[in-house]
Amino acid sequence: MAPCTRTELARLYDDEGDRLERQIARRIGNRSIARDLVHDIFLRLWERSGELHGNPAAFVTRAAQNVSIDHLRRERVRNTHSAGLAANDPAPDPAFATLAARQSGRAVREAIRDLPETTQRLFLMNRVQGLSFREIASRYGMSERNVAKHMAKAVASCARALELPRGG
Numbered sequence: 001m002a003p004c005t006r007t008e009l010a011r012l013y014d015d016e017g018d019r020l021e022r023q024i025a026r027r028i029g030n031r032s033i034a035r036d037l038v039h040d041i042f043l044r045l046w047e048r049s050g051e052l053h054g055n056p057a058a059f060v061t062r063a064a065q066n067v068s069i070d071h072l073r074r075e076r077v078r079n080t081h082s083a084g085l086a087a088n089d090p091a092p093d094p095a096f097a098t099l100a101a102r103q104s105g106r107a108v109r110e111a112i113r114d115l116p117e118t119t120q121r122l123f124l125m126n127r128v129q130g131l132s133f134r135e136i137a138s139r140y141g142m143s144e145r146n147v148a149k150h151m152a153k154a155v156a157s158c159a160r161a162l163e164l165p166r167g168g
Contacts, residue, residue, distance in 0.1 A: 004045070004052050010144050012056050013042050014134060020064045027068040028075075036155065037067045043152050046145060104162055111161035115154055122147055123154035 004012065017038055025034035041063045045052065052059050112120055122140070125131045126147075131139075133147045140147075 004056065006143070006145060008056075009042070009045060010134070012060065013144070016057055016060050017042070017132075020060060023061070024064050024068050024071075027065075028071055033071065037071060038064070039148070039151060039155070041067060043148055046148060107161040108158050111157045112154065115157060119150040119154050122150045126151060 020038045020041070021031070021034045023034075024037050025031045028034060028037075041060060045060075112123060115123065118140075122136055125136050125139075126133070133144045133151070137144045137147045
């Protein structure tokens with residue numbers, strides 16, 4: 001099948017995005033992460049020039065199932081690893097957990113604050129105000145693709161801020 005045009009891909013996102021988010025959220029139990037995973041699906045499609053094979057709705061539905069399964073697998077591995085580490089610790093320290101959560105929050109806030117002003121504003125409009133890419137694009141007179149690029153940059157910055165230090 002020929003690649004989707006930008007308009008077709010945007011229409012597919014508008015038509016299927018909410019449904020995919022609900023589908024993923026039911027599987028993984030977290031609406032916010034589900035929204036990120038849907039954005040990832042469409043961003044990957046966008047980066048691959050909208051390369052879809054067969055029925056586009058069926059394609060993104062299958063992609064949603066796959067990212068849900070991948071996410072749950074990663075969580076299981078992470079939880080198993082954490083449980084193994086916790087088994088070696090004599091007792092969990094609530095003060096340490098509180099400090100770690102504060103440091104993570106601070107790292108994300110700093111990552112957002114360090115973003116270019118436009119990227120920061122678009123990210124907050126989507127994540128805090130809940131505006132869709134289309135609504136943001138309309139407000140700022142830019143393409144949805146441009147909004148998606150800003151969002152990908154912001155999400156990547158937040159993810160890097162939360163990465164554990166390497167080495168050791």
